[in-house]
Amino acid sequence: xxxxxxxxxxxxxxxxxxxxxxxxxxxxxxxxxxxxxxxxxxxxxxxxxxxxxxxxxxxxxxxxxxxxxxxxxxxxxxxxxxxxxxxxxxxxxxxxxxxxxxxxxxxxxxxxxxxxxxxxxxxxxxxxxxxxxxxxxxxxxxxxxxxxxxxxxxxxxxx
Amino acid sequence: xxxxxxxxxxxxxxxxxxxxxxxxxxxxxxxxxxxxxxxxxxxxxxxxxxxxxxxxxxxxxxxxxxxxxxxxxxxxxxxxxxxxxxxxxxxxxxxxxxxxxxxxxxxxxxxxxxxxxxxxxxxxxxxxxxxxxxxxxxxxxxxxxxxxxxxxxxxxxxxxxxxxxxxxxxxxxxxxxxxxxxxxxxxxxxxxxxxxxxxxxxxxxxxxxxxxxxxxxxxxxxxxxxxxxxxxxxxxxxxxxxxxxxxxxxxxxxxxxxxxxxxxxxxxxxxxxxxxxxxxxxxxxxxxxxxxxxxxxxxxxxxxxxxxxxxxxxxxxxxxxxxxxxxxxxxxxxxxxxxxxxxxxxxxxxxxxxxxxxxxxxxxxxxxxxxxxxxxxxxxxxxxxxxxxxxxxxxxxxxxxxxxxxxxxxxxxxxxxxxxxxxxxxxxxxxxxxxxxxxxxxxxxxxxxxxxxxxxxxxxxxxxxxxxxxxxxxxxxxxxxxxxxxxxxxxxxxxxxxxxxxxxxxxxxxxxxxxxxxxxxxxxxxxxxxxxxxxxxxxxxxxxxxxxxxxxxxxxxxxxxxxxxxxxxxxxxxxxxxxxxxxxxxxxxxxxxxxxxxxxxxxxxxxxxxxxxxxxxxxxxxxxxxxxxxxxxxxxxxxxxxxxxxxxxxxxxxxxxxxxxxxxxxxxxxxxxxxxxxxxxxxxxxxxxxxxxxxxxxxxxxxxxxxxxxxxxxxxxxxxxxxxxxxxxxxxxxxxxxxxxxxxxxxxxxxxxxxxxxxxxxxxxxxxxxxxxxx
Numbered sequence: 001x002x003x004x005x006x007x008x009x010x011x012x013x014x015x016x017x018x019x020x021x022x023x024x025x026x027x028x029x030x031x032x033x034x035x036x037x038x039x040x041x042x043x044x045x046x047x048x049x050x051x052x053x054x055x056x057x058x059x060x061x062x063x064x065x066x067x068x069x070x071x072x073x074x075x076x077x078x079x080x081x082x083x084x085x086x087x088x089x090x091x092x093x094x095x096x097x098x099x100x101x102x103x104x105x106x107x108x109x110x111x112x113x114x115x116x117x118x119x120x121x122x123x124x125x126x127x128x129x130x131x132x133x134x135x136x137x138x139x140x141x142x143x144x145x146x147x148x149x150x151x152x153x154x155x156x157x158x159x
Numbered sequence: 160x161x162x163x164x165x166x167x168x169x170x171x172x173x174x175x176x177x178x179x180x181x182x183x184x185x186x187x188x189x190x191x192x193x194x195x196x197x198x199x200x201x202x203x204x205x206x207x208x209x210x211x212x213x214x215x216x217x218x219x220x221x222x223x224x225x226x227x228x229x230x231x232x233x234x235x236x237x238x239x240x241x242x243x244x245x246x247x248x249x250x251x252x253x254x255x256x257x258x259x260x261x262x263x264x265x266x267x268x269x270x271x272x273x274x275x276x277x278x279x280x281x282x283x284x285x286x287x288x289x290x291x292x293x294x295x296x297x298x299x300x301x302x303x304x305x306x307x308x309x310x311x312x313x314x315x316x317x318x319x320x321x322x323x324x325x326x327x328x329x330x331x332x333x334x335x336x337x338x339x340x341x342x343x344x345x346x347x348x349x350x351x352x353x354x355x356x357x358x359x360x361x362x363x364x365x366x367x368x369x370x371x372x373x374x375x376x377x378x379x380x381x382x383x384x385x386x387x388x389x390x391x392x393x394x395x396x397x398x399x400x401x402x403x404x405x406x407x408x409x410x411x412x413x414x415x416x417x418x419x420x421x422x423x424x425x426x427x428x429x430x431x432x433x434x435x436x437x438x439x440x441x442x443x444x445x446x447x448x449x450x451x452x453x454x455x456x457x458x459x460x461x462x463x464x465x466x467x468x469x470x471x472x473x474x475x476x477x478x479x480x481x482x483x484x485x486x487x488x489x490x491x492x493x494x495x496x497x498x499x500x501x502x503x504x505x506x507x508x509x510x511x512x513x514x515x516x517x518x519x520x521x522x523x524x525x526x527x528x529x530x531x532x533x534x535x536x537x538x539x540x541x542x543x544x545x546x547x548x549x550x551x552x553x554x555x556x557x558x559x560x561x562x563x564x565x566x567x568x569x570x571x572x573x574x575x576x577x578x579x580x581x582x583x584x585x586x587x588x589x590x591x592x593x594x595x596x597x598x599x600x601x602x603x604x605x606x607x608x609x610x611x612x613x614x615x616x617x618x619x620x621x622x623x624x625x626x627x628x629x630x631x632x633x634x635x636x637x638x639x640x641x642x643x644x645x646x647x648x649x650x651x652x653x654x655x656x657x658x659x660x661x662x663x664x665x666x667x668x669x670x671x672x673x674x675x676x677x678x679x680x681x682x683x684x685x686x687x688x689x690x691x692x693x694x695x696x697x698x699x700x701x702x703x704x705x706x707x708x709x710x711x712x713x714x715x716x717x718x719x720x721x722x723x724x725x726x727x728x729x730x731x732x733x734x735x736x737x738x739x740x741x742x743x744x745x746x747x748x749x750x751x752x753x754x755x756x757x758x759x760x761x762x763x764x765x766x767x768x769x770x771x772x773x774x775x776x777x778x779x780x781x782x783x784x785x786x787x788x789x790x791x792x793x794x795x796x797x798x799x800x801x802x803x804x805x806x807x808x809x810x811x812x813x814x815x816x817x818x819x820x821x822x823x824x825x826x827x828x829x830x831x832x833x834x835x836x837x838x839x840x841x842x843x844x845x846x847x848x849x850x851x852x853x854x855x856x857x858x859x860x861x862x863x864x865x866x867x868x869x870x871x872x873x874x875x876x877x878x879x880x881x882x883x884x885x886x887x888x889x890x891x892x893x894x895x896x897x898x899x900x901x902x903x904x905x906x907x908x909x910x911x912x913x914x915x916x917x918x919x920x921x922x923x924x925x926x927x928x929x930x931x932x933x934x
Binding site for chain 1: 170171173174175176177178179180181182183184186187189266353354355356357358404405406407409436438439440642643644645821822824825827828829830831832833855856857861863864865867871
């Protein structure tokens with residue numbers, strides 16, 4: 001039966017009653033109404049549901065909610081500040097990487113985890129990360145361009 | 160003509176809302192007292208349902224109702240009513256809904272579905288049209304000849320043939336008699352899935368006032384609305400369909416797909432909304448799938464390369480329903496000429512019922528399947544003739560004055576395939592091939608020309624409602640579905656150009672709601688830019704004319720002396736005599752408060768000009784322009800593994816006018832990638848008894864960024880189209896058409912093996928390489 005887990009989401013503390021079977025995506029979407037995190041497959045292979053947990057990109061569709069105790073979760077809703085976009089979001093838009101937009105939240109979060117850990121990530125690092133994200137619209141060209149632009153923007157912001 | 164906004168990289172109006180995850184897709188919608196449905200799918204692809212026991216499921220926590228198809232008495236469909244919302248006494252494909260549970264939560268519904276027990280009596284299963292056509296085959300729909308359908312669709316009694324489309328041009332026998340060389344081949348384009356990352360979903364709510372409210376991940380709200388009204392016996396106006404944001408479409412969210420199934424279920428709990436969103440497995444098996452088209456082709460030619468005759472027979476494994484597949488096959492059949500003129504044609508397409516999910520629209524709508532055959536055959540024919548394949552094509556290209564299979568004589572404004580071909584040739588083939596082989600790889604280059612015909616209906620209009628606001632900004636409302644293709648940006652740019660105001664002053668609609676949105680047939684066939692654009696220009700012209708009428712009163716001059724520049728209307732020979740647009744939008748108010756003139760809001764529409772139904776020969780007019788293009792690739796085949804690496808993919812299309820360079824590039828890079836997926840990896844596979852082998856992304860090999868071509872070169876020819884907005888034609892589907900033949904022609908160039916079916920996996924290539932060595 002139910003248990004309670006306490007964790008932070010986008011900087012705000014939450015205590016949520018969960019069932020043993022529930023995954024992080026269920027908690028985010030159905031309990032906290034954070035619907036920016038998307039569900040695209042049954043088997044952890046599309047990357048649309050990626051969020052950042054304690055600095056690491058995680059597929060929220062297979063991340064058990066009961067493991068959330070004490071964790072810090074960052075979702076797409078926590079990326080922009082008011083109406084000011086994060087440089088990763090700006091970069092993907094500028095590169096034309098946003099078409100239908102369904103895969104974008106997962107990609108933004110994955111790039112955030114990657115570039116926060118290693119702002120000097122190589123193109124191979126970026127490709128390796130993006131290989132976990134399916135996009136049917138773009139053919140990936142604009143996504144790669146956007147990722148590289150995001151890296152530049154984030155590096156510039158750090159000075 | 161100089162353009163101020165068209166041809167520029169204007170920003171997408173919807174990008175920020177998407178990048179922040181703020182936009183609402185179907186699964187993000189939560190309604191008060193909403194219930195959730197889950198479906199039971201069959202264990203057999205073809206079986207009689209002997210009994211269904213729902214008693215255990217009914218006892219589960221949270222369950223409100225368990226629904227079967229037992230009492231279901233209606234069929235639906237736009238072309239042929241051969242679709243059931245839920246299996247009644249027989250299942251005909253593996254993804255068909257057999258029963259449903261409605262519960263307070265989706266999880267509860269899913270748990271309870273597992274408790275439903277069904278007894279089946281299996282029937283023979285036909286996956287491929289060839290098997291379903293066998294003499295002793297069991298009929299998948301015994302009553303097909305009695306189904307309600309549009310005129311011209313004729314199931315063949317006593318067979319699984321759901322429809323036969325025949326096109327005759329000239330005298331094909333005479334054409335083959337005149338031929339000095341004849342080549343034949345058979346090509347297969349297997350089942351696959353559009354696989355948008357957002358799965359299908361719908362919410363249906365039967366209200367206490369007898370109206371129905373629907374939310375659906377559909378690109379055809381008005382067709383869903385009419386179908387709902389017809390099935391549930393309501394005036395069309397009593398059905399309201401909302402279309403939230405769409406996470407990709409690529410074809411399979413057109414037509415009525417899942418909506419009637421959710422409606423059937425929701426009808427058991429009137430007063431409460433019922434939501435269902437497909438799992439990926441359901442999205443792959445229980446919505447619409449793509450292709451399943453086998454093309455048998457025979458070409459006759461003179462020794463100098465002049466084409467004399469074409470005979471094609473297309474067999475379509477259309478699935479357990481033909482409603483959504485019939486026009487895919489008709490399009491595939493009459494487009495099997497590709498970009499060439501054949502004086503004599505006999506083209507036949509058979510839609511055959513099979514025990515597979517229904518085939519529906521897939522980006523390209525029939526064009527890639529049969530042109531795959533044609534473009535491979537062009538290379539093969541050139542080889543037999545000992546002729547340069549470009550020269551062979553060049554001799555026979557369609558163009559001004561030449562006549563398509565449908566009997567349409569082309570104009571210059573239909574576009575220039577020669578220019579496209581030359582552009583691509585120059586980029587890839589003008590330089591000598593660097594290398595045919597080294598220690599690790601074989602190298603190859605291949606080419607394909609292509610033709611895209613439109614596919615619509617005579618009444619298939621798109622409409623625009625344009626409203627000037629008090630500050631001179633403009634709101635535009637249309638019924639076209641934004642699926643990611645960038646339609647909203649196109650609307651903004653075309654409107655800005657037509658109204659001579661900056662794009663920032665134009666706000667484009669977001670959601671579609673049949674209660675407010677102007678009518679549109681459906682957003683398919685790469686036709687929004689051309690038709691929707693035309694509707695916008697017409698609405699803009701009306702608005703300007705209306706403002707001029709009011710201004711003429713105010714300025715006390717004749718209307719035809721007035722000039723509009725976006726901000727003001729002024730007298731042509733004395734611009735100091737002027738009135739600002741902001742003073743005209745709600746009529747003009749004099750100082751004493753007396754107001755004259757009308758509120759400036761207009762509607763306009765644009766249909767397919769002169770579109771006609773096929774005549775007795777299967778010919779007719781498609782009503783809107785053709786588009787031509789050419790594609791080529793440079794690839795490497797790894798000797799050790801058979802793996803194909805696309806180093807360079809080149810595309811050129813005559814799009815009439817590029818509206819937004821960045822967006823159009825995105826359409827082409829995405830389309831090419833999608834078709835590379837089809838060519839090298841993707842196939843929805845079934846066992847001989849109809850069970851799905853790979854209905855998950857982990858097994859259905861969807862291309863990732865690592866499969867992307869190293870480089871894509873994309874060029875455009877701009878031969879203006881008379882009726883398109885500022886000369887523009889469509890582009891959405893075109894990039895997928897020439898990809899498979901270009902790659903397979905390149906594979907022949909690399910290793911000298913002719914492949915006739917896709918996906919060309921590395922295993923198949925490796926086997927061929929080993930076979931070559933053995934010889």
